[in-house]
Amino acid sequence: MARTSRHEKKKTFSNIGETTPVPEHPSLEEVYEETPFSEAFWTYLNYVMLNIFGWFRDLLRNARIENRKGSAENNPTGFVPLYQSYESFYTRNVYQRISDCFNRPIGSVPGGKLDVLERVTDDYNWSFQFTGNKITSINLGSYNYLGFANNSGHIAENVINTIKTGGIATASTTQEFGTLMQHRKLESLLAEFLGTEDAIAFGMGFATNALNIPSLVGKGCLILSDELNHTSLVLGSRLSGATIKVYKHNDMIHLEKLLRDAIVSGQPRTHRPWRKILMIVEGVYSMEGSLCKLPELIELKKKYKAYLYLDEAHSIGAMGSRGRGVVDYWKCDFKDVDVLMGTFTKSFAAAGGYIAGNKDLINHIRTTSHGTAYATSMSPPVVEQITSVLHLLLDDNEEHEGHRRISQLAWNTRYFRQRLTKMGFIVYGHPHSPVVPALLYSPSKIAAFNREMLKRGVAVVTVGFPATPLVLGRVRFCLSASHTKEMLDEVLKHAEEVGDLLNMRKSKLNPKRPFHQTEF
Template identity: 35%
Template sequence: MTEGVRSSDEALDVVTRVRQALAQPSAGAERAPLRPTQVAAAEERRRFDFGTLPEYEVLKLQKAAGEIAGIENPFYRLHDGRAAETTSVEGREVINFSSYDYLGLNGHPDVGAAAKAAIDKFGTSVGASRLTAGERQVHRDLEALLAELHGVEDALSFVSGHATNVSVIGGLLGPDDLLVSDTLIHNSVVEGAKLSGAKRILCSHGDVEAIERALRLNRRRHRRALIIVEGLYSMDGDMPDLAALVRLKRRYDAWLMVDEAHSVGVLGTTGRGIAEEQGVDPADVDIWMGTLSKALASTGGYVAGSRKLIELLKYTSPGFVYSVGGCPSVAAAASAAIEVMRREPWRLEKLRQNGQAFVAGAKARGLDVGLSIGASVVPIIVGNSPNAVILSHRLLARGYNVIPIIFPGVAENQSRLRFFITSRHTSEHIDGVLDAIAEELPEIRKAPSFINVVAGR
């Protein structure tokens, strides 16, 4: 099989074959006309057949097109061992740029020992929601560390980062409220906004003037307003202007929420995030949100802020109140990771050096890193989905694991490979993968893309 179509005629042939393959009836299918009652019964069954959903039809078309064109599915590959700067993919050791172990703490002996000690003391589950019988000191210890890390009064940990945003936003806002967010905000914010029923306004990426305009034109018609941004954007690796957003939230009487999933343990001289990086008083942000699964080598999410906010969420946030408490081992691991980050500042410095080296090296080779500031997230913009998938496949063959981000995750012309940089990557890792991209990408771009034809565009 080839790695992509090589001519317009072949592209059209691929489309024809895909559509014919999807239209083929099952072997031995009957052609006799159906009676009206049979037709009605068949239509009733189709209503409950997941395979007839439009979304499933799209998946089938994409899968069939990829198989015919020889584009290997890059998703759900089986990995073995721990997530680190290297990984074993289907039995083969490769350099890994797709795990967000930013500080290299996954597998750190102190982090592992803390998790094991918590299992020995508490078992593998607290067996209840924290509201009832699931509260443990290990939860409170972690939350005290998180509050101190952000420079605020209190914090509350959740079992999932995605669920944190969904539950907090869905609970704090209602149909009479306004939510203003960046167009590239994470899906968890989108889902939380849907749950709340609030009016949602998307503003072009990084455009403070657009946020100001949205508030100026809409704030008076709504009970409450919430501005949400990411501390470090997970797709582009850039930052918002936090001080400007603080001024807007004061001017228009709004809450300001910052999702620090990818910026805690990355930005700031001591890893405290975007407030430390940009010299903003953390008390000026109403809601700090973060995850334990990135730099802190654990699992879950959290919110940090005032005592009143945390007390409110403890008793009203559905994703906290009606969920089992976090595993003690998870909380203990995250606490230990924070302590190691404090004791070993070289990890932050090495991460910064690696991020800057990656961006500089990419630009020197004529590669497009988009808006990335060279922290922990750096995209290489490829320009369309098939080419991004093919490049990922070729890099894996050369010993580098990096996953493509394709439409609809990003706009088609912004399809990319997203690199997660860690403190444990070496200059050989970085130079090697950049050299490989510089060699492979021009060759891949010589082949025409058939994605628009397949989609009927």
């Protein structure tokens, strides 16, 4: 791609001159390739063998022929077991064997690169001892989308100065003495950034969903939830007491059918009209890398007089030409989304979450939410981190840091996805999503890919059942503006090597072939 002169002197990112803006009218479709029969067969066979040998070894353990290598619950006589035997089957026979791939301790800032602390075990992964060595690796596992997770620079200095003047905690709830001028400033900037009348911030992203959905809907209300919604949304929906109906992921036909049936039939038994109908969706789905079909959702919302709750945890800052999330990406009106929710834990490299919308909505949440009445408000240094990032993102000047980071992330995403796809990997998600899942299928490959990539200096997250469907185990790459083109090329080189080693390059839509730089 041709370089533009205004970017030639920028030093923040090595390949920023090669970036291009996000398309004004996105039209690319998500493609989900069918699982190859051979992979499905071997994956199911692996789990069958796992169960057979797992139960056989459990029999040997119960007969004291084999020593138990994990923790065991010794229940007193007459007490009900805390854990059923089958519930811990996965822990005993799978997790304990591959737990070296999870919960790895990190000894550095989670930027484009990080230091993984090396550890060894002599009790079958039940406990670990640190060797003192560090493995410097390219970081493809953190949600550091815009690369603000730094411990140096002007934002870090602002945060440190705030600790000196405002302390490290409010030690009170929002409704008591936990609301500072910094909180009001943050909420004002957030409303300006999102184009809403008002906003409110909370100290925990998970709790933003779990504690606030119950203040919006209750008994006599209907929630229509995407089947892949995050656990925080599921918990909040259940706590509300509202009736919940789940529709197939991103299936607007199924969603409209549920809406139509709800309008026609009303509530069960009484057939009275529902007090409210709330559709709950995510902007970017963190395991699939897919985007919600926002224009169609807004059309359905208006047609059936329903409300729309949009969780932008993984899309705020990471999607759209101005970083305003999927509403910005799809060029929709922010006022068409009734409840805009998001978190500060990803693109803002901080903690907490927010809800934005009209003043009546936000005032209602301020007075009725458990999150404002009982939870400690956001600490001042965290507020300063978010405020400093917001100032950068509100600046639409293409020469300045905020816009350059957004453009860098968009370029990195397209480049990495296209190259991975051309290599023959089966890749899920939207072409512009910074969450890039590549299918591994077999449980043995899940651990092997993780370990082999770390040997080559690449830290990745691999995920399998029960977090994914049985035959859809995967590696989930998370891209960041802090990644340079050289870093991505190195990751892709190692991914190609390990992909061949584990026979992962199975795509029939994109058969593996050499990639030439002139193609991008």
